[in-house]
Amino acid sequence: MQMVLFCGSAHAAEPEVRTLQLGFAGQGRVGAWLPVRLVADHAEPAQTLQLQIVSLDPRGDLCESVIAESTADASGNIEFSGVFSAGRLDGRLQIRLLDERMDTVWSREIQCREAETSTAIAQFDTDFFATNSVQSTLQLARHTPTTILLASPLAGIDLLQERLRDTDATREVLSVLSCHGTVGFPDTPRALDGIDHVVLTDDFSLSVRQAQALQSWVLQGGHLIISCGAPAEQFLSSPVGQWLQPVFEIPAAAPTTTTLDLTPIQNFVLGATALQTNRTPVTVMQIPSRQPRVLARTLTSPLLSGASIGAGTVTMLAVDLNQRPLNSWLSLPQFLEILIFRRPLSGESEFTGSNNRISSVGVSDLSTQLLAAADLEGDESRWSAWDIMLIMLVVLLLIGPLDYLLVVRTLQKPRLTWLTFPLAVAAACFTIVRLSSSDQEQARVHSIGLLDITSHAGVQQLRARTWSSLTSRETQYAAIAATSPEWLSKTREPARSVLSWSGRAEDVYGGMYRPGGAGLGQQTSRRSELEAGRFEAMPLVTNGASGFSNETSTQAPADTWFTSDLELASSDLLEGTLTHHLPFPVRDWIVVCGNRVYTSSDLATDSDRVLNPGEVWSRKNDNIRVYEIRSFLRGVRIKKRDPGTPEDLLESNKIQISSPWDLRSRDALDILLMTSLYKSAGGTDFVKLRNDTLRRDEVSEMINLNGAMLIGRVDEPLSALQLNETPVPTRTSQTVARLLLPVRRSLVDRDQQAATSE
Secondary structure, eight states: OOOOOOOSSOOOOOOEEEEEEETBTTEEETTSOEEEEEEEESOOTTOEEEEEEEEEOTTSOEEEEEEEEEEOOTTSOEEEEEEEOOSSSSEEEEEEEEOTTOOEEEEEEEEEEEOOTTTOOOOOOTTTTTSOEEOOEEEEEOSSSEEEEESSOOTTHHHHHHHHHTSGGGTTSEEEEEOSSGGGSOSSGGGGTTOSEEEEESOOOOOHHHHHHHHHHHHTTOEEEEEOSTTHHHHHHSHHHHHHHHHHTOOSSSOEEEESOOHHHHHTSTTOOOOOOTTOOEEEEOOOOSSSEEEEEOSSSEEEEEEEETTEEEEEESSOTTSTTGGGOTTHHHHHHHHHHSSOOTTOOSOOOTTOOBTTTTBOBHHHHHHHHHHOOOGGGSOOHHHHHHHHHHHHHHHTHHHHIIIIIISOOGGGHHHHHHHHHHHHHHHHHHHHHHTOOSEEEEEEEEEEEEEETTEEEEEEEEEEEEEESSOEEEEEEEEOOGGGGSSSSOOEEEEEEOOBSSSSTTBTTSOOOOOTTOOEEEEEGGGTTEEEEEEEOBTOEEEEEEEEEEEEETTSSEEEOOEEOTTSOEESEEEEOOSSOEEEEEEEETTEEEEEOTTOOTGGGEEOTTOEEETTSTTEEEEEHHHHHTTOEEEEOOOOSGGGGGSOSEEEEOOOOOTTOOOHHHHHHHHHTHHHHTTHHHHSSBOOTTGGGOOHHHHTTTEEEEEEEESSOSOEEEETTEEOOEEEEEEEEEEEEEOEEOSSOHHHHHHHHO
16 A cells, blocks of 8 residues: 655745846945845745845854845735845855745855956946846955946046056046946935945936935935036926025026036146037036035036035036037046046056055054054053063962972971962962953943034934944853934934944955955854844854944934034135034034134133033134144144254244154044045045045035034943843943034135136
8 A cells, every 4th residue: 555645735936036136236345235136026925035145244254134024915026125235355145035934945146256446347238127137246346446326327437447547556446336227226325335426417317215315325425426408307307406406506497508618617627628519509507506616617607516415515517428519528537537536646656556554553544543443442451561560470479489488498398389389370360360350341342433413404414323342251142232322312203223243444354355265163143134233143252352333313303403504704714603402512622614623722721622512602702713724634833943053043943843643543533533634634645544434424525615514522422232132331432423514605705706806
């Protein structure tokens, strides 16, 4: 008799993935959030699946991240979208679909490799998102190149890449990425994390969510370039146009005009070839506002203007780069070069490669110096050299003279040394362990926080970032979560936090540029985007530091966190007042606008260096001194000269001294101030470090347009870590606050005055 066994239920059909897109057409930046989109069919109707990506973190361990969750429709179609990050340039990604029981129903392995930015050219395919496309590789670039995201082809960008590629000094300064049209443009600001510049031309049909993501990205330090001529009406009808129309005061009734004079754009590039219109009128968009800084203008209207919005900037070009005569202009690559970098790079001889690490301190970027400050432990938590020497002396006394007096002289039994010697060593070790662990917590945290608050269109946006170093006394797999202070929850919208690992843009241990290696001894951590990036199984090693980054964002109505009516007079001095409403004072503050720094004078008291909540700040307050920005950042001071020889009597009795940048500084305010004003201080020439990772936190361009910045210390941590649901005490914490303020320029524009006088 033959027996047949039947299973209780049939195995569910495996979903068939027909679209998998990672990054921007398979490219991105290591350590940055990248968009991911997956579309599948043949799933069980109403089945709920999770998208999981397994990638390497900066330490070389595996991190399993649940990216998104979705439910299949009645036809079995299911779609996922979200963001992920990779902590190493090379390695493998494992893409998985998990069912309700966390079983894998589909998986795919993706190879990661370092992108060759010198040869990467953005590819455009308007039907990219309509066709089946499953990627098999992901190219990750270092933080060195400036990244540009194009939604449509841009004339001259390929020639600019070739121009920069011809010189070793600029070979890796530009990476052009494509999102294959406005359909593929990200709809969350986190997906634009690794983008420095966004260029929109021809097509402006972004959705409301995409436009909101773009606006948040600009407020956080991004640079948006708009090139629009004839399609001005299409631009104004889009959400992006409705956002920027009041900034540049574009008329709604007649948004375009014509001109035969494009000489101002030609003059924007030194030594440019002639830009001929051949007596054919060129349609230009009217951008008459005088509040943005006019960079190029005809006798009747501006052609190129720049405005600051939050921490970022928007450059508006009133002509279409993809139309004649600009698309055939021989100097278009040089024009794009200056438009993006604000200076010509092609003739630079400075070596800007990614491996120019400063060997004396092991640091090549300001972000590494900042993370080193987060790893710094207080003096009370470590043994000093004198403590170790004292312990060694006590142990030598125990096993030397005291043991001799006890065993030989008193007891007169030298053989007891075999017993007293190990007992003395064991007692000393026991005492040291007890002393070292008596005042030591189970875990401790050292953190650095950066609080950014911007204001635009009647809404204030808050962004709080914390870089933490967690040390545990026990080796364990722990649950790690981040909590925000109570004052952040009192906003119109609930604050959202995202916790992730933190790494250095270096090739040291824990660095994102290290080779992948053989993978021996890899451990696995688990986190979920569905729970604000909470880690459920983070491997912690005894007394080993683990780096985390936490970002919290929210928004509130105008005047919630600060009130400002600052105005930049024709004398280049700030007028008006500023009042902050944060629940804590700001200490050691400075205000920066244009080419000026406003701070407490040398005669100011300690109370003058503290800006309390509700206290009105004005340039005309007592004990405020105005400095030239570069002299202030470089620590320039005047010192009396001691005459030595009779010839010295003929020279001035004062000399100017500049303080070099301290590569070993662990002061968060100094590091973040230099990060914010990197170009104003002279860049690499003065700092001797690069500023690639935190490039978007650089606001030198913003303060030169129509913005100002107040920066100072605050005593309130921006977040706290929990270890297995228990709050971890913060041993050291440094928090820096930046208020990025809108400034109205005087009605008489300095550039227009100069043009009139000429």
